[in-house]
Amino acid sequence: MNSKYEIVIGLEVHVQLTTASKIFCGCPIRFGAPPNSQTCPVCLGLPGALPVLNRQAVQMAIIAGLATGCEIAGRSVFARKNYFYPDLPKGYQISQYELPVCRQGELAIVTEAGGKTIGITRIHMEEDAGKLLHTEAEGGRYSQVDLNRACTPLLEIVSEPDLRSSDEAVAYLKKLHQIVVYLGVCDGNLEEGSFRCDANVSLRPWGQKELGTRSEIKNVNSFRFVKQAIDYEVERQAELLDEGGKVTQETRLFDPTAGTTRSMRGKEEAHDYRYFPDPDLVPLVISRQWVEEVRATLPELPQAKVERFITELGLPLYDAEVLAAERQIADYFEACVAAGGQPKACSNWVMGEVIRGLNAEAIDIAACPVTPPRLAGMLQRIDDGTISGKIAKTVFDEMWRSGQGADAIIEAKGLRQVTDTGAIEPIIDAIIAANPAQVEEYRSGKEKVFGFFVGQVMKASKGKANPAAVNELLLKKLKA
DSSP, X not given: OOTTEEEEEEEEEEEEOOOSBOSSSOOBOOTTOOTTOSOOTTTTTOTTOOOXXXXXXXXXXXXXXXXXXXXXXXXXXXXXXXXOOTTOTTSEEEEEOSSOSEEEEEEEEEETTXXXXXXXXXXEEEEOOOEXXXXXXXXXXXXXXXXXXXXXXXXXXXXXXXXOSHHHHHHHHHHHHHHHHHHTSOOOOTTTTSEEEEEEXXXXXXXXXXXXXXXXXXXXXXXXXXXXXXXXXXXXXXXXXXXXXXXXXXXXXXXXXXXXXXXXXXXXXXXHHTOEEOTTSOOXXXXXXXXHHHHHHOOOOHHHHHHHHHHTTOOOHHHHHHHHTSHHHHHHHHHHHHXXXXXXXXXXXXXXXXXXXXXXXXXXXXXXXXXXXXXXXXXXXXXXXXXXXXXXXXXXXXXXXXXXXXXHHHHHTTOOOBOOHHHHHHHHHHHHHHOHHHHHHHHTTOGGGHHHHHHHHHHHTTTOBOHHHHHHHHHHHHTO
């Protein structure tokens, strides 16, 4: 990075809401549906068709605003943002401009450089445009229009220009992504474009108060690509300024293959869009009662959950952060603890065997064949000495495969741990008799050989011998 300039970054994040229908009509939202099959006169912008606001979309906007510390406006207004594009059937986009639904929030982030709070200027509601499909066929290249996405509900979350590096930008995006998915207002699918951002990047000499001329990098839907695009843009602008040139205010696209940005069009200002209040939509009025009703339904957010896992359940910070990262994983872990599992043991197994199994089969934890009560039941059998930790892995694998509980598997497969010293003692005697050289090594002071004997006994007992009993008897006999 060029050290002559201060990097200034602001992000505009587009969050697609998880409503069943579009924001101003009743058309369903189904990704991958046949082109132009999810449309109606309203989202096609046909003459005489009138938009009707989706109440659930408003509620989700309030949820997102409360979770990011925003003020919820008692009155907000929808506007028409006028511009031409082939996938914008009305010739304008219904959005919010002067009076957004949420404003003046903040989001705390942490990077290797430390913690920082990023201001949120506004959160406004708007409809998405359609999608252009560029294809090559015999006879030439074609662009086709799919309007299924037109009128899909979006929140645009606009940050203050408080970010000073690509690392901070990525940390902010990941935190925001985690929150909106936790809240259930967005599925967070980056590949499908449910969560994407425009990055505004500018440079200014250190100490200068005025912002430099910015370039906007449009529609980036990958954390990795956001970092690459910002880093490239910083170097491009720094090189241009060093050569005495000027940065042009423009919209640019990021090419992930080349790792570069390229000019798309001149950057429009607000007056270019000729905003004016939409005459077909009355102002949106949100009562304080509605806001407080929504506030009462907010789930515990990730950071609060991390702190509770540490203070109330005694988990290490690492465990707490891993478990709280996804709401469903956190819920599974808490259900396991509620069913009687010790918190740290539950944490170890969820972070280990459970997540490993989910990843191997590419399934969601909602489809996990080992339910929290069954995992807790197995952990209780470790605690009461019925099975050892090693045998537990065999039991868990069978639980995963069959869906049965631990007790049934332990009995059916004869996996109960042997605690009877009368049954263990003959095995130890045989091991000692078969390994006189190792016995002599141990008795001459090489205590590391003790592990060899423990391993041999466990192997001979097929892992069923109680480790504590094995250790106690071995010590007694080897020192005899």
